[in-house]
Amino acid sequence: MVTYEPKSAPVSCRRRVELGKFLRSRRARLRPEDFGMPPGSRRKTPGLRREELALLAGVGVTWYTWLEQGREINASTQVLDALARTMRLDRAERWHMYVLAEAVPVVVSNGRCSVSDAITEIVRSLDPLPAVVVNARYDILEDNDAFLDLFREFHALPCVHRNSLWCTITEPLAREQFVEYEETVRYMVARFRAAYARHVGDPDWEEDIRRLSTLSSEFAELWALHEVAEVRPTIRTYLHKDAGPLTFTTSELQVPTAPDARLIVYTPADDVTRQRLPRTRGQALRPVGKCGGGARDQPEPGEVARFEPKIPFSGVRPDGGVHRGDAVPERRRRLALHRHRRRDLQHLVAVVG
Numbered sequence: 253m254v255t256y257e258p259k260s261a262p263v264s265c266r267r268r269v270e271l272g273k274f275l276r277s278r279r280a281r282l283r284p285e286d287f288g289m290p291p292g293s294r295r296k297t298p299g300l301r302r303e304e305l306a307l308l309a310g311v312g313v314t315w316y317t318w319l320e321q322g323r324e325i326n327a328s329t330q331v332l333d334a335l336a337r338t339m340r341l342d343r344a345e346r347w348h349m350y351v352l353a354e355a356v357p358v359v360v361s362n363g364r365c366s367v368s369d370a371i372t373e374i375v376r377s378l379d380p381l382p383a384v385v386v387n388a389r390y391d392i393l394e395d396n397d398a399f400l401d402l403f404r405e406f407h408a409l410p411c412v413h414r415n416s417l418w419c420t421i422t423e424p425l426a427r428e429q430f431v432e433y434e435e436t437v438r439y440m441v442a443r444f445r446a447a448y449a450r451h452v453g454d455p456d457w458e459e460d461i462r463r464l465s466t467l468s469s470e471f472a473e474l475w476a477l478h479e480v481a482e483v484r485p486t487i488r489t490y491l492h493k494d495a496g497p498l499t500f501t502t503s504e505l506q507v508p509t510a511p512d513a514r515l516i517v518y519t520p521a522d523d524v525t526r527q528r529l530p531r532t533r534g535q536a537l538r539p540v541g542k543c544g545g546g547a548r549d550q551p552e553p554g555e556v557a558r559f560e561p562k563i564p565f566s567g568v569r570p571d572g573g574v575h576r577g578d579a580v581p582e583r584r585r586r587l588a589l590h591r592h593r594r595r596d597l598q599h600l601v602a603v604v605g
């Protein structure tokens with residue numbers, strides 16, 4: 253259900269301030285010569301002047317100045333469209349501007365969303381493909397064993413965040429293990445910024461941003477750019493300790509029962525990655541606290557940790573014999589269960605559209 257957020261003073265005020273910063277950052281990247289104006293040597297700041305942009309967009313200079321200053325004024329969609337065209341905003345940037353200008357309905361969120369048992373079953377059935385469910389803040393809500401194995405060596409110390417953005421930015425090893433690190437982080441921060449438009453003033457979001465800005469000058473610089481992005485398929489290469497370079501195509505599906513959550517699936521982008529992927533499977537017990545990891549893989553006190561293969565044992569010896577009488581029926585049962593789970597996933601994809 254979509255509801256309109258009341259224009260309470262603190263949230264609306266902060267959203268207007270955020271809109272002003274965003275407009276200034278977009279105006280600063282426009283070059284006068286692109287609009288047939290001389291660059292000039294007396295310009296104190298980069299980009300177009302306020303009066304120049306207002307003239308090109310066909311809006312009043314005073315009105316636009318107030319908009320950048322975060323004053324409480326009404327902006328119609330027609331005027332916002334004119335600004336978007338003049339600033340040459342892409343679709344993600346235009347939507348971001350509309351949300352900050354309160355020109356679209358804001359979905360009221362209750363923080364971290366829960367994941368249903370059905371979604372959990374689907375995520376785990378995707379194994380051996382790494383899969384994870386995150387919310388708009390990149391909090392990890394659910395993952396499967398393939399995802400845990402892929403990133404089990406991601407941290408120098410046990411992870412305490414359970415958040416993909418935090419892990420990528422604050423983990424010293426991340427820069428070494430992500431080949432396209434700068435591009436990856438920039439895209440994640442831009443997605444984070446786009447989602448933030450719906451959560452301006454939310455204490456959890458504001459505290460996350462404050463802490464990340466304090467911990468990482470890189471995040472602070474990227475956040476100050478006011479870049480936003482929408483979902484798109486991405487190709488990323490990850491350097492795994494045991495398997496070597498692995499290249500994945502990441503695909504996202506919206507979770508119907510949790511509007512703030514999305515399912516991310518890592519699919520091998522080439523045959524080499526497809527062949528190397530089994531090497532990521534843990535040969536020992538996964539330690540507590542790795543990114544996305546939990547306590548479900550830990551032994552009970554006094555229990556000996558042991559590795560159990562992820563691939564069902566066929567029970568067939570090299571000479572054609574069978575090791576155990578129940579091995580083949582058990583494999584057939586597991587294959588039938590796997591097909592059932594795949595149908596569930598296909599149903600989810602059909603619902604998402």
